[in-house]
Amino acid sequence: MNWKHVTAAAAMAAALAGAAPAAAQYAEGVAAIVNDHVISTFDVRQRATLLLVSAGIQSTPEMMQRAQAQALRDLIDERLQLQETRDQFEIVVTPEEIDRRLADIAQQNNTDVAGITRQLASDGISVSTLRNQIEADIAWSRLMSGLYGTRLRISEQEILATQQRIAAAATRPQYQISEIFLPAETPQQFEEMEQGAMRLLQEMQRGAPFPLVARQFSQAPSAAAGGDIGWIASTELAPELQPIAAQLQPGQVSLPIRTPTGVYIIAMRDRRAGAPAGAASVVSLRQITAPVARQNTLERLQRRIEGCDGLDNAVDNIEGALVIDLGQTTESDLSPVIRERISGVAAGQASPVVVDGEQVSTIVVCARQTGGGAVPSRQEIESRLREQELAMLSERYLRNLRREATIITR
Missing domain, CATH: 3.10.50.40 (Chitinase A; domain 3)
Structure with a gap:
């Protein structure tokens, strides 16, 4: 059965190359020691089998040998992650949290936890092997979010440059x-x-x-x-x-x-x-209007807007404000005034507030497409850049743990 994996493999794929790993030749016993914690050869064989089953790869002798080397690297990294999260930051993952994640994995694979347990057992894998992997994944994700979640900032310049x-x-x-x-x-x-x-x-x-x-x-x-x-x-x-x-x-x-x-x-x-070349750009727009007396409030909102979802709720605290759906149209069909106002405004952003008599207004670019190809919204770009940055920080942190640890492989 092809299990959807709970996380990206933590080890380098170099385990797939080179000479046949010594892990395949171990007698039952110690495969590695990570800062005084023992990883057994049984643990390695169990994880290697899970890795092959999860990837839908046939368990030939050669692939099992190489999967064992991959599994050992995974287990070493996960042990370092758990030591860091438990000992340095006192992060504890409860059995209930693991149960919920396991239930999510089961649902993704159109089965239940009992079904996963039976399938793993039929492949000779204890469900505790998967539970241990889930525990490390949850703990490490929580540490990364705690360390970098609120500090990680993607600048407006980065987002705009990417969209452009x-x-x-x-x-x-x-x-x-x-x-x-x-x-x-x-x-x-x-x-x-x-x-x-x-x-x-x-x-x-x-x-x-x-x-x-x-x-x-x-x-x-x-x-x-x-x-x-x-x-x-x-x-x-x-x-x-x-x-x-x-x-x-x-x-x-x-x-x-x-x-x-x-x-x-x-x-x-x-x-x-x-x-x-020169294909028409299609934009979807909404306009927010308010009495001129609410200009400062609208300007504060304009700077916070990150898309068109929830605009009606966002203006609830602005007396007299209205959200007007301007629909979708080619940019060349807009009036020169509107075209100028949204020029350079990224999808998901709002134009600067302008005053027109007794009213003030801003125009939100909900989406922009060129020749049928959508330019991602501000939220999508920010999410993508944040994910890339967090992955880089996570790998750097783990690399430092490897360098500082005492790791003995047998």
Whole structure:
């Protein structure tokens, strides 16, 4: 059964490459010691089996050997995460929290907790293996949110620049792509990653679904979504990926692609032509009006607006304010005055407040599309940038823990 994984794999996919791991040769006993905590060979075998089952990969002797090395790295990282969250920050994940997450996973897979437990048991896996993984995931997510959640700021300049870059790329070919990314730094790591990527391709050729393999092995933020990065302009891809993507047709998967930061496999799910040069931009607009005496209040609201959802409720405390739906139209059909007011206003943002006699008003750009390709809203861009930044901070923190820890592998 193909389980939807609870989190992106915490270890590097280098475990898939190189010589056969010694973990496969262990007698029952100690696989590793992490700051005086023992990881048993039984734990490693259990996690390796879960990893293969979750990715839909056939458990051949070779893949089991390599999955054990991956599992050991995962378990080491999770032990470091739990030691940090428990000992340094006193974060405790309750059994009830694990139960709820397990129930969510069961629902996603159209079963219940009893069904998951039976299926795992049929594959020789104790449900405690999955529960331990869930515990580490919840604890680490809570620590990252606590440390960076309120401090992480995505500037308006970053959001606007991203939206403008996407809008400017609307005339380029558009790809709907999924990715698997295996990071590398040294020449040896690059070689191992390329070998590992080839083995993943072989497993996918045998029927392992790309999304499940991505969830288990990709180190990109998109791993949690099965590698899906949605629609993207060709120029938004890394330069090394662009010529490869240009040749792929829907349903095709690339060979491993080396970039300065690691190795990619990309799958072309769909593609479409960009908008013709000079194509009309279609905008969806709403206008907020209020008495001139409420100008200051409206200006404060204008700076806080992040989309059109909930605008009616947002103006409830502004006496005499109205929200008017201006509909959807091509930008060229707007009056020159309105066009000027929304020029440079990103989707999800509001234009500066202007005074017109006894009234003040601002225009909210709910959405903007060029040639059928939507420019993401401010909220979508901010969420994407925040996710990328948090993933980078999380990996940096974990890398520091690895460097400072005493880790002995047998």
